[in-house]
Amino acid sequence: MRQLLNKLALRFFGPVREGRSAATLGRGARELDDLRRAKDQEIQSAWDHAHKLDAALQHLDAFVRSGGHTANASWRAYEVLAHAFGEKLPSVPSVIVPDFAPTEQDVRIAGRLLNAYHRAVAEETRRACAPKGDCWAWIRTLQPDFLGTLERNDPAELAAYLCNMGRRDATIGTDQGNLEYDKLQSDPAYRDLLALRFKDKLLTLAEAVGAVAYENPEQGPWGLALHTDADTLVSAIERVLGLDITPPPIDGGLLKIQTGRGLFCERDCQALFTAWSLRQILGPTDGCSLCEIGAGSGRVAYWSRRLGCASYTIFDLPHINVIQGYYLLKAQNEDRVSLYGEPRPSDAGGTTVLPYFAMDEVPPRSFDLVLNQDSFPEINAAIVRGYLSWIKTASRRYFLSLNHESKPITIGGGSHQLSVPELVAETGGFHRVSRAPYWLRRGYVAELYRVEVAAG
Numbered sequence: 100m101r102q103l104l105n106k107l108a109l110r111f112f113g114p115v116r117e118g119r120s121a122a123t124l125g126r127g128a129r130e131l132d133d134l135r136r137a138k139d140q141e142i143q144s145a146w147d148h149a150h151k152l153d154a155a156l157q158h159l160d161a162f163v164r165s166g167g168h169t170a171n172a173s174w175r176a177y178e179v180l181a182h183a184f185g186e187k188l189p190s191v192p193s194v195i196v197p198d199f200a201p202t203e204q205d206v207r208i209a210g211r212l213l214n215a216y217h218r219a220v221a222e223e224t225r226r227a228c229a230p231k232g233d234c235w236a237w238i239r240t241l242q243p244d245f246l247g248t249l250e251r252n253d254p255a256e257l258a259a260y261l262c263n264m265g266r267r268d269a270t271i272g273t274d275q276g277n278l279e280y281d282k283l284q285s286d287p288a289y290r291d292l293l294a295l296r297f298k299d300k301l302l303t304l305a306e307a308v309g310a311v312a313y314e315n316p317e318q319g320p321w322g323l324a325l326h327t328d329a330d331t332l333v334s335a336i337e338r339v340l341g342l343d344i345t346p347p348p349i350d351g352g353l354l355k356i357q358t359g360r361g362l363f364c365e366r367d368c369q370a371l372f373t374a375w376s377l378r379q380i381l382g383p384t385d386g387c388s389l390c391e392i393g394a395g396s397g398r399v400a401y402w403s404r405r406l407g408c409a410s411y412t413i414f415d416l417p418h419i420n421v422i423q424g425y426y427l428l429k430a431q432n433e434d435r436v437s438l439y440g441e442p443r444p445s446d447a448g449g450t451t452v453l454p455y456f457a458m459d460e461v462p463p464r465s466f467d468l469v470l471n472q473d474s475f476p477e478i479n480a481a482i483v484r485g486y487l488s489w490i491k492t493a494s495r496r497y498f499l500s501l502n503h504e505s506k507p508i509t510i511g512g513g514s515h516q517l518s519v520p521e522l523v524a525e526t527g528g529f530h531r532v533s534r535a536p537y538w539l540r541r542g543y544v545a546e547l548y549r550v551e552v553a554a555g
Contacts, residue, residue, distance in 0.1 A: 266352030
């Protein structure tokens, strides 16, 4: 022991000189003990934190596995989140929107939609331009109830279907669909997971528009933001955007998270952010004309109009036009939405929903910006090349692509390996202005291209 004390004394106090007492050495030993205990506490604290994190991850894994997922799907379900959740999962209240009974307005709207749909199908047949191949056969396999309802041409039947299409096969690939609805009804753990994902999107939207600070894993608190009260997030977003962001209450059968300001799903958040992004690109949009190729349920068009866009035109498949037309006619004034074969408002403003082949009728330089999101990589390459060539003529300023770059993608038994940047470069006539991750979907890229308009 004496030898050990002498070594420690030599290290910490230098050579022991005459007059240095055993008490001094003892005090040094006590200081060393205090230092050891402090380090032990730090190590124990780190171990405690590691155990809590491990427990939380095991909880999440068990949470997702209980929904019948594989281990790989379990971790992918976690990785789709943009935020950590700390030591416990947030509790996110959710609801599957109850069914709506069709009203006289719904039947009237359904009548307009059926007229436009059958007019479009007849013209598509006349032009012999209907989609062909495995992809179209795959769509018909996925959506037989919806297509059958359209073919029976009964406005009352279609109105009852569209009121609650969140639980029907019409919304497969756009919002939810019948298969997802059945899983949500039978699997509470899966429902909770999706609700958490929707809350994650709402938080990301708030961060993206600058309504709340962007959580940083390198500095400051981490894993706390996802626990922020949803009403607080909604209020913060509204202050920045300057408008009420409550989604229209028309999504029967759709899973949404509950807030004091309405019900939200991830598509609501994505559409609102995309519409806000369009305004950031173009500045005030009250004099702008926008176009979207493949518009899902039409939510971006709705929020763009709410944010001041003068004119918005959608091009899509005729049966998807029915989904878009219903959402927009219910969410907006009916006289501000025109369908295929109907006259546009006298001031050429409002929202127009058209089949894809009507693109040929658009005069050159009709739009300030053409948008495509979440569809070009999954379409036949020849069709995408045709769209890009058309965009070079139709747009007077920009093309905005919000798409993934995953390869390969298997659809309807076939593999597609499309890359929007590669096809744009191949087509020519575009200058890329910016490329950045798309805030609202991990793995998606926002690419803004300026259309190179030829002189003369």
